[in-house]
Amino acid sequence: MNSKQEFHSFFEQRLVQLFALMLLLAVLGGISIATVHSVHDPDVWWHLKVGDWIRLNHQVPHNGILSRTAAARPWVAYSWGYEVQLSLFYAWFGLLGIGLDGLALTMIVVASVFWCTQRLSRNLWASILLTAFGCGSFLYLLMPRPVFLSMALFAVLITFLLEAQRTGQVRRLYWLPPLFCLWANLHIQFVYGLFVFGLFVFIRSVQQLAASRFSRPSFLESPPALPLGRMWAILGACLIAGCVGPYGPRLYEVVWEYSRAKYTYTMIIELFSPRFDAPNYYFELFLAATAFFALGWRKRIDLFKLSLLAIAVVLAYRTERDAWFLCMVSVAFIADTLRPEGEKVNSPLFRFHELGIVAATVCFSLFLVATNSDFTVRGFDRTAASIYPIDAANFLRQNRLPGPMFNSFDWGGFLTWYMPQYPVSIDGRNDLYGDELDQRLYRVEGGEVPYAKEPVFTESQVILLENDVPLAKLLSVDPAYRVVYRDRIAVVFIREQAPAAGTTAELTQ
Secondary structure, X not given: OOHHHHHXXXXXXXXXXXXXXXXXXXXXXXXXXXXXXXXXXXXXXXXXXXHHHHHHHOOOOOEOOOEOOOOOOEOOOOOHHHHHHHHHHHHHHOHHHHHHHHHHHHHHHHHHHHHHHHHHHOOHHHHHHHHHHHHHHHOOOOOOOOHHHHHHHHHHHHHHHHXXXXXXXXXXXXHHHHHHHHHHOOOOOHHHHHHHHHHHHHHHHHHHHHHOOOOOOOOEOOOOOOOHHHHHHHHHHHHHHOOOOOOOOHHHHHHHHHHHOOHHHHOOHHHOOOOOOOHHHHHHHHHHHHHHHHHHHOOOEOHHHHHHHHXXXXXXXXXXXXXXXXXXHHHHHHHHHHOOOOOOOOOOOOOHHHHHHHHHHHHHHHHHHHHOOOOOHHHHHHHHHHHOOHHHHHXXXXXXXXXXXXXXXXXXHHHHHHOXXXXXXXXXXXXXXXXXXXXXXXXXXXXXXXXXXXXXXXXOOEEEXXXXXXXXXXHHOOOOEEEEEEOOOEXXXXXXXXXXXXXXXXXXX
8 A cells, every 4th residue: 555545544544534523623612612702792691681581571572671761662582592592501500601602502503514514515524624714714703692593504504405406306495494483583694594595596496497498508507407386385484484483574674674774883893894804804705715716616607606605795795793604605615516516415424423422522622621711600700800890780789879870882781681770771782772872872972972962861870881981081070970989990970969868978988
């Protein structure tokens, strides 16, 4: 056996393949542990509080709970399924449960991308490389949140669509209505999946109808025909499945409202265009370029793939939050191109007991990483205390200062959970507050407009702000407001007035 054959034989050994998969999962999971992303996410706290509210009241909210400025406004908790399971993680594991939930979401995405790429390519090493490169391009741009569930379910959707296109068999698509029923109750971006499936059905319909009347140009891909009647019926069933849940068709109204938002895209960093200040952005660009190259490799144009990839580029470079969409489309198309033409789906690459060994080994490895890092209750406490106004909130609760409260935007989500007795003036639920109120309060906090002219501010008796925001500096020199608490990250003001009997000493300590 020559050296080339020995090299090839080494990489075909089962233990080597299993070890490579274990290493992939352990490394990507270890990065998630090291970053402690979940606690850093200001939105995870209002998600947790909404989940607690649902479990306590045995119903979903229909108005702006936890807010004083938008309490009467209609609101759809479109991620209610995620919020309930997050609440359960917290009930079982305490503060550590937030991190464990984020780690679980991360590993679900990694596993779904690997499953997608290995099923489409039937090449283990290509799947490992695509998963590592793809997840490294988008997974750590965002903190674990409901969109991770959209990523995982999108991997299932794109896999089934590409398999149907390759084989001409529609039976796997019968799973899509229940998939969309689940997806619609977990995250609003199920509409991305509906759009992709709708694009697939439309393009296939146009292609097949045109082929029946005209000769096919030689430069166009000619995949096997699919039964169009059943395809449109499945698409209709998916649209209806999106309404199966406590909110019914109101979810589509939320999507329409989101599409009209403008100011949100000027204040939320993850909604900005890519900044290209980290390697992830260049990995994403390389993946997209490679996917376009892969589509041209066969020298025939696949209209569905080309259209979807072009749309994904527009979305990803409009807002960096949608980098996952472009990266997952790219790795799926690259994997599908690597598969030899005419090869059919055969047995899984791994047996059940092998996957069990991989899962057990990875869990043990991540446990060792967690116990030797800040991924502990004490570490989470320390991290949260360095970001959020825990001491300031404790001061307010102990002294029972009269509200209502005006708070910094970035802390609103945390305060809904940690200090619900003071309903917040604003938090991260942009769909609840809307462009107009978001803009008013955000500009007041930023010192862009006079705070004395904002009714939400002037009616507030307690003001809890980040130390370094412009509004805090303005109030510090305004005799109408007095500092009653300050630490290295937070400051509390009260509107100057005669304090109630027995509280003067407390306020001046």
